[in-house]
Amino acid sequence: MQQVVKRIIFYAAALGIWEAIVKLLNIKAVVFPAPSDIFQALWNGFADLTLVYDLLASFQRLVIGLVIALILGTVLGVVFAKSKVIDDTIGSLILPLQSVPSIVWLPLAIIWFGLNEKAIIFIVVLGGTLVMTLNMRTGIKSVPPIYTNAARTMDYSGFSLFTHVIFPAAIPHAVTGARLAWAFGWRGLMGSELLSTGPGLGYTLKFASDFGDMALVMGIIFIIALIGILVDLVFFSRIEKKVMKKWGLLEQ
Amino acid sequence: MSVQIAHISKTFQHHGVSQTVLDQIDLTVQKGEFVSILGPSGCGKSTLLSIVAGLTAPTSGKVLVNGKEVKGPGSDRGVVFQQAALFPWLTVEENVMFPLKKKMPKEEAKKKAYEYLAMVQLSQYAKHSPHELSGGMQQRVSIARALAMDPEVLLMDEPFGALDEQTRSRLHEVLEKIWIDTKKTILFVTHSIQESLKLSDRIIVMGTRPGRIIDEIEVSFPRPRDEFRKQLAEYEERIQKLLKSEIDKVVKEEESYAAGR
Numbered sequence: 001m002q003q004v005v006k007r008i009i010f011y012a013a014a015l016g017i018w019e020a021i022v023k024l025l026n027i028k029a030v031v032f033p034a035p036s037d038i039f040q041a042l043w044n045g046f047a048d049l050t051l052v053y054d055l056l057a058s059f060q061r062l063v064i065g066l067v068i069a070l071i072l073g074t075v076l077g078v079v080f081a082k083s084k085v086i087d088d089t090i091g092s093l094i095l096p097l098q099s100v101p102s103i104v105w106l107p108l109a110i111i112w113f114g115l116n117e118k119a120i121i122f123i124v125v126l127g128g129t130l131v132m133t134l135n136m137r138t139g140i141k142s143v144p145p146i147y148t149n150a151a152r153t154m155d156y157s158g159f160s161l162f163t164h165v166i167f168p169a170a171i172p173h174a175v176t177g178a179r180l181a182w183a184f185g186w187r188g189l190m191g192s193e194l195l196s197t198g199p200g201l202g203y204t205l206k207f208a209s210d211f212g213d214m215a216l217v218m219g220i221i222f223i224i225a226l227i228g229i230l231v232d233l234v235f236f237s238r239i240e241k242k243v244m245k246k247w248g249l250l251e252q
Numbered sequence: 253m254s255v256q257i258a259h260i261s262k263t264f265q266h267h268g269v270s271q272t273v274l275d276q277i278d279l280t281v282q283k284g285e286f287v288s289i290l291g292p293s294g295c296g297k298s299t300l301l302s303i304v305a306g307l308t309a310p311t312s313g314k315v316l317v318n319g320k321e322v323k324g325p326g327s328d329r330g331v332v333f334q335q336a337a338l339f340p341w342l343t344v345e346e347n348v349m350f351p352l353k354k355k356m357p358k359e360e361a362k363k364k365a366y367e368y369l370a371m372v373q374l375s376q377y378a379k380h381s382p383h384e385l386s387g388g389m390q391q392r393v394s395i396a397r398a399l400a401m402d403p404e405v406l407l408m409d410e411p412f413g414a415l416d417e418q419t420r421s422r423l424h425e426v427l428e429k430i431w432i433d434t435k436k437t438i439l440f441v442t443h444s445i446q447e448s449l450k451l452s453d454r455i456i457v458m459g460t461r462p463g464r465i466i467d468e469i470e471v472s473f474p475r476p477r478d479e480f481r482k483q484l485a486e487y488e489e490r491i492q493k494l495l496k497s498e499i500d501k502v503v504k505e506e507e508s509y510a511a512g513r
Contacts (some may be wrong), residue, residue: 149307150337152325154351154401164350168341248340248383 033215038222041208041215050204051223057199058189061117065124066185070178073129077136077177078167087137094133102127102184103191120192120200127188128181135180139173140166175243179236183228190224254437255281255304255405260313262299273299275462277313281405281439286431288440288448289456290491292499296463297441301409304439305331318404327351330398332408336390338382344393345369345378351401368396371430388419392426399430405437412447424450428475445491449484450477457491459498461505467494 015035021027022034029037045051080091102123109119143166151165193202201220208216244250262274273296281287289297302308304315306325315322317329325331338347345365352361369375372392374385382390391411398406412420428451431438442448448455452471459466469487473480 146333146335146337147339149325150331150333151350152307153305153327153329153331154397155325155327155354160354165339168339171341246341246381248381 029215030212031214033218037215038219041213042219042223045204045216045219050199051201051220053199054201054204055223058193058201061120061193061200062124062185062189065121065189066128066182068121069125069128069181069185070132072125073132073177073181074136074174076129076133078140080133080137081140091137094130094137098130098134101191102130102188106192106195109192115196120189120196123188123192124185127184131180131184132174132177135173135177136170139170139177142173143169172240172243172247172249175236175240179232179240182231182236186224186228186231254283254285254318255279255439256316256319257300257304258314258316260300260303260310260315262296262303262308263311272462274303274310275464277463277465279456279465281437283437284435285454286438286440286452287454287456288442288452289458290442290445290448290495291458291463292460292495292502293443294463294502295458295460295498297443297458298409300458300463301331301407301439301441304405305329305407307331327401328404330401330403330406332391332394332398332406332411334410334413336382336387336394338390338393338397340382342382343378344374344380344382344385347382347393348397348400351397355401364400365396368400369393371399371433372396372426386419388415388423391415391423395427395430399434399436403436405439408438408440410441410443413442413444420447425476427451432475445488445495446484449487449491455491457494459494460502466498467491 019034019036022032027034033041042051076094080087080094105126106119106123109122113119113122147165147169148161151161156164190202190205193200194206196203198204198207201224205217205220208214208220241250257277257279260274260277261272263270263272265271277300279287289300291297299308303310304317304322306322306329322329338344339350342350345362348365348368349358349361352364355361356364366375366378369378372395374389374392374396377385377389377393382393385393395411412423415423424447430436431451440448440452449471455469455471456465457467457469458464469491471484471487473483477484
């Protein structure tokens with residue numbers, strides 16, 4: 001509780017000082033908007049529903065991209081973990097690819113798909129798939145042999161061994177992978193929306209920037225950060241904690 | 253006869269050097285018999301059990317269970333490992349149902365699971381997660397799980413090795429009662445002389461390098477054996493001597509190896 005109080009006081013003070021400095025030094029909103037300007041810009045954006053449509057459009061792309069990424073990443077991770085030949089060949093590509101930010105593929109994606117939804121979703125998929133693949137592969141590979149041995153003595157083998165033991169045992173890694181996939185996907189989405197057509201949060205940010213509306217630019221940056229935190233805290237953190245607890249991986 | 257181990261040898265390749273872990277092991281276990289395999293660490297006793305379980309392939313020789321050759325793991329041989337090896341994503345009850353759910357309707361599996369959980373006195377923990385239980389309780393669940401598939405033989409690989417003295421002693425009683433009630437054939441691997449004397453009909457003493465049977469001791473005292481402490485102490489001394497010469501041999505080998513470098 002004390003922590004919350006401390007934080008509220010800190011943020012209130014920070015916003016107050018910020019507002020005061022901007023107003024006292026008479027800094028133009030184009031250069032550095034005050035909190036009140038940002039609030040006003042956001043208010044207008046939500047009142048005329050542009051930001052609402054942006055949010056819906058962005059989330060739609062994200063959800064489609066993330067679902068594809070998670071399915072693809074899970075399948076690839078399992079294939080790499082199970083086949084040494086594929087892992088040694090194609091699998092060696094994953095790490096170098098992962099160190100390339102997915103957004104740099106946008107020029108190619110635009111050539112392949114056109115400047116449209118597909119190109120953006122492609123970037124989200126790319127951002128999420130690789131990290132999901134890496135985590136899934138690690139998860140499957142680090143299933144304790146004692147689990148599989150125990151199951152084999154109980155007449156589980158092949159596919160039933162995989163679905164009943166190996167996959168469930170890898171779920172903690174899969175959840176971490178999904179959480180990271182969301183983070184990478186979200187970054188890729190915002191980046192590619194900046195360079196695409198609307199609606200979408202990134203697109204409106206670029207639009208506002210073209211018109212010198214820095215209050216709205218900062219407002220959207222806040223929204224992007226806020227969504228990033230909220231989805232992580234409300235959704236992924238919770239699931240991760242639940243899984244870790246259930247799997248007995250949390251310190252009691 | 254229940255388990256027949258015939259001329260089993262096992263050689264491991266380690267950094268290009270082949271090492272014989274088991275050398276020509278022959279052992280027959282009668283139906284309903286409780287046999288302990290006792291030996292110092294490194295004598296291959298766990299490897300032998302793993303071969304009977306079908307989890308490790310022998311280099312030569314074969315294992316017959318009820319006259320049928322072992323080709324791989326199977327539910328005719330229940331295995332209890334040193335670690336409980338319970339699946340953390342399942343509850344205690346689901347863990348015990350795990351070997352049953354492919355073979356019978358869910359309700360029936362559940363009923364059976366409760367039966368065996370009651371046998372290890374854990375029915376009130378059915379809905380718990382494995383990690384909420386103590387080590388001894390987890391091992392009891394693991395025994396219930398192995399028994400639930402009604403195996404011909406129960407293979408136990410130092411099942412109480414990781415537990416404290418009091419818990420171990422209590423689990424000895426639980427296991428003794430289960431063995432008397434179910435009349436299962438039990439092959440029990442241990443490095444504890446007292447444990448083997450307390451529980452088994454017959455003790456197979458193994459020597460090391462290579463792993464082989466050096467003696468076989470019949471223990472025919474009625475159970476529970478607490479009142480035969482004095483007689484058992486004589487057995488203990490005898491086995492201790494046997495094992496000491498084995499351990500001395502290992503030490504001597506290591507010393508000469510070190511001196512030779």
